[in-house]
């Protein structure tokens with residue numbers, strides 16, 4: 552990293568071009584006495600897929616929510632697509648999007664109405680065609696005119712992903728994108744994400760408890776534990792460091808406090 556790439560202490564009013572897709576520095580989030588995120592720093596290159604791993608309560612969702620501008624950090628700095636968050640969020644929110652199975656869309660509205668509202672919020676051009684395209688890509692046709700509240704968990708996850716892709720984001724933040732999906736649908740969603748990343752040169756940051764998903768999709772893995780970064784590297788190098796052949800075993804080692812073995 553050159554000094555020019557690093558976040559400048561006096562950011563100019565305009566967002567910076569040529570920056571990392573995401574840069575967080577010394578990020579801290581306190582909820583009363585809970586250190587949900589405890590001095591986290593990382594930098595994510597454009598066009599990459601990074602997995603955020605960690606046990607329940609490790610701080611993944613809070614980190615993603617702060618990057619999205621939904622939760623204010625207690626301290627630290629966040630830069631997204633060259634824009635300082637949350638100060639310059641108005642300039643960058645249209646270029647990013649997020650998906651979480653834990654954030655419900657209005658239940659009484661149909662899938663089409665929901666996607667139309669979100670599409671308008673993002674000022675999507677040719678919205679009708681965009682929704683038709685997403686319905687075809689994500690196989691929503693059978694329930695496009697059904698109320699969101701009457702969908703199965705897996706169908707809701709697909710709709711949430713369609714909502715996340717409505718504005719063709721450069722940066723996609725995903726919180727457990729295949730939660731509640733059967734293995735076949737989950738695999739198909741992963742393929743869709745890979746295709747989307749390649750077609751748009753998009754950057755994806757995803758929190759997941761599915762280690763096979765992370766091994767398959769991610770160029771890089773950031774492992775969090777109790778709000779801190781425990782490890783940060785490619786899946787292959789992390790597995791080698793722990794002398795393991797699967798990320799699942801690495802996850803268990805980290806969760807149970809077993810140290811790294813194998814390579815230095």
Ligand SMILES: Nc1ncnc2c1ncn2[C@@H]1O[C@H](COP(=O)(O)OP(=O)(O)OP(=O)(O)O)[C@@H](O)[C@H]1O
Nearest residue numbers: 582585586587605606607608609610611612613614
């Ligand atoms: N709104 C909140 N108020 C108080 N504490 C919170 C709040 N949100 C999260 N926390 C706490 O912050 C810590 C980190 O939570 P977070 O949801 O970020 O973890 P996570 O890694 O996403 O966990 P999971 O895998 O269970 O989704 C936890 O101890 C949690 O209880």
